Amino acid sequence: MSKIAIVTDSNSGITQAEGARRGIHVLPMPFMIDEVTYYEDIDLTQEQFYEKLKSGANIATSQPSPDSVTSLWDKLLQEYDEIVHIPMSSGLSGSCQSAMAFAADYDGRVQVVNNQRISVTQRQSALDALQLAAAGKNAAEIKEFLENDKFNSSIYIMLDTLYYLKKGGRITPAAAAIGTMLRLKPVLTIQGEKLDAFAKARTTSQGKSMMINAIKKDINERFGGMTEDKHIWLQIAYTHDRAAAEQFRTEVEAEFPGYDIHIDPLSLSVACHIGPGSLALACCKKINV
Numbered sequence: 001m002s003k004i005a006i007v008t009d010s011n012s013g014i015t016q017a018e019g020a021r022r023g024i025h026v027l028p029m030p031f032m033i034d035e036v037t038y039y040e041d042i043d044l045t046q047e048q049f050y051e052k053l054k055s056g057a058n059i060a061t062s063q064p065s066p067d068s069v070t071s072l073w074d075k076l077l078q079e080y081d082e083i084v085h086i087p088m089s090s091g092l093s094g095s096c097q098s099a100m101a102f103a104a105d106y107d108g109r110v111q112v113v114n115n116q117r118i119s120v121t122q123r124q125s126a127l128d129a130l131q132l133a134a135a136g137k138n139a140a141e142i143k144e145f146l147e148n149d150k151f152n153s154s155i156y157i158m159l160d161t162l163y164y165l166k167k168g169g170r171i172t173p174a175a176a177a178i179g180t181m182l183r184l185k186p187v188l189t190i191q192g193e194k195l196d197a198f199a200k201a202r203t204t205s206q207g208k209s210m211m212i213n214a215i216k217k218d219i220n221e222r223f224g225g226m227t228e229d230k231h232i233w234l235q236i237a238y239t240h241d242r243a244a245a246e247q248f249r250t251e252v253e254a255e256f257p258g259y260d261i262h263i264d265p266l267s268l269s270v271a272c273h274i275g276p277g278s279l280a281l282a283c284c285k286k287i288n289v
Helices: 016-022 046-054 066-076 095-106 119-134 139-148 163-167 173-181 204-222 242-255 268-274
Strands: 004-009 024-027 030-033 036-039 059-061 082-086 110-112 153-158 185-190 195-201 232-238 261-265 279-285
Touching: 004 066, 004 119, 016 024, 024 066, 024 119, 046 059, 046 268, 059 268, 066 082, 066 095, 082 095, 082 119, 082 139, 095 110, 110 139, 119 139, 119 153, 119 232, 119 261, 119 279, 153 204, 185 204, 195 204, 204 242, 204 279, 232 242, 242 261, 242 279
Parallel strands: 004 024, 004 082, 082 110, 232 261
Antiparallel strands: 030 036, 030 059, 153 185, 153 279, 185 195, 232 279
């Protein structure tokens, strides 16, 4: 049986410490902040990031350098037979396509998974890959499994402010002004490649209800309904406000009794575009090996 290394990036929400504990290798994502390069969870913490965001710093996301990717692979291939690399969604970053191009030089020993996930759903893919490797699947089989499984997940994200979408040019200043005046809470969704508009809530409470109902609908219509064996993973992600996420978990637990609900900070690569105070609710269908 091949010895397989599982690699993902910090967009998954897996910290360096958790990765070391679980046996997952985490590539830190780079950020340019006022023309200085920082690496998530290496020399840029969550708190530092939000302090810089609040101060009005010029923040831009970036892809990992070719050398940082291939150097990690080269090091791992001294110990492992194969690598499964799970980057963030190809629809949200070019890092997936870049990794696929780099892998062409590795004679099939590196398999890059393009399953279009981010944050807690990307994290679940890395955990699923560990499970598949333990079951004896090789890297190519794990890649095929995860890519076939890519639509067995959903994520909905409620924004607290439109300021950062406006700043990034993703909505017009006029639309942002109207939305702010009406105190709208946009709910976005990631279903496949893109981050798209889903609904507009007037209050935080309404937005949370929309996300819960959307997840229920997906479970019932796409994932086989609610079952006694709890065949769905439920996850909450947030930007900056852990207390709000814990409160939301209480509300989600009331709607999904008996389910374990994982909470993680939302990827900083997404957070820089949507700002603090956002909440997300996600689900992934558990795999059968």
